[in-house]
Amino acid sequence: MTSEATLAEAERQAALLAALLLPRSPAALPPGWAALPGRGAAPAAGLQAYRGNAAAHAARALADAYPVFAQLVGDETVAALAWRLWCSQPPVRGDLGGWGEGLAGLVASLPELAEEAYLPDMARLEWCVHQSARAADAAPAPEGVLGLGLLASQAPKELRLQFTPGLALLASRFPVVSIWRAHQPATETDNTDRFAAARLALAEGRGEAALVCRSGCRVQVDELSASDAAFTGALLAGHSLGRALAGQPPEDFTAWLVRALQAGWLQAVQPHVPGDTPS
Template sequence: MLSDSTLLVRRQAALMTLIFSKDESDTATDRISQGLKIYQNNLLMTAARAISLKYPVLEKMVGNETIIAFTDQLLKKELPNTGDWADWGVMLPALISESPLADDHAYLSEVARLEWFVYQAAREKVTHIEVETLSSLTESDLDAVSLHLSPTLQVMESHFPVYELWNLHQVPEGGEVDEGELYRLLVGNSAPHYSMVFQQDYHARLKTLTVQEYAWFKDVLAGMSVERLLGKHQEIDFVSWIEQAISQQWLVAIK
């Protein structure tokens, strides 16, 4: 038997689908149709507000009207199915990458992707390192041992300096973005850029990575054993990395 909370979520999802599937071809009376349009618009504004909270840099870059337009399109592809707007919006970067804006502003979807990682890292449950597993590094068979990173940690490759773009828009309320610096970042930056998002001390953190660091993290996240990691990435100072991974709260276990 389904729990009351599961039933509620399903009813909410069904209601949202019903509301946003209605259009002007429906045979309902004008009065009912008008009421439905008002309700749809109220929900659209609620959804747009949820998007602006998740993607504040994107909103600064494109403006509130464009955010509303994106939200309207997103609701046709992805409806909140948990009953909580906070869980909704993961498909926005993909939607932007398929929009006409992507032809001249491909960086927008990349900035949105980074912002989703930041949002997720900020709201994920805090994880603590399993200190007792550190002794696994003393085992003789390191091919049977792997590094387990925080589920909040994400790495990202982009042809745009997304970290720098994100950081440039971290201005105080009422402050203005340096348009000259923004132009500089968007022109002539075709080389790959690498970024990482993680949770530390209950906050989302961002940092840039070198290509070597990015390759290392990708292999760690893929579950590569410690022995294979050390053989493949000989440029990494493993002892220093372990110390940093513990202090920065990247590492949760070695086993």
């Protein structure tokens, strides 16, 4: 292909992309489309088919990544948000599973959704869950490599805690954990009102901190107290165990450590190297 033909093809593809992402009617064409070499007049029906296909992919990808959010707002709202997000932040990779992170920011910017003020944080939590499910598996650690013995032999300021891949923390002024749990599939033997706790927490204006961690193929969302969340956040920021204990101590470090081990949050205890991460 000659350089002129290559340039013409690149211009044609750029024009097609611009047409697909125009937030106007499906028949709208970008300036200069018809003048592209070998293109002629673009059929509006063909462009609309392209757009319809893109919109369907966008809505499906967003619903897959944000299933609780979709339950909260409905399929039509998800589809509308998906198309707006697709137009403003189109995917840059072929894997649509990695697209959609900007939903929380989009929702927060829309006055028509302002009354449901918890929705942006619900989107943030679900993105953490989605990313945790997609995170790489932690490399199997040989026996004894976890390094718990260092807790007894080294000063806390000389240690750092390494968490498992995909672990994330979200502190919210809304009861995001209660809302997320209420919208999980019910078991056949569950006859309780799964939404009662979420309704009560919303009525009381209660905030919650969520810790997202994958165990095997299952992603777990745990609620942390304010002090445990602050401590965990300091560790996730790369601070040494000593600094985290001094600045944001948990309610009970032993209890926190046992919970971290049982829930699979912790991957290893390692020597802290000043200069590599915050001390």
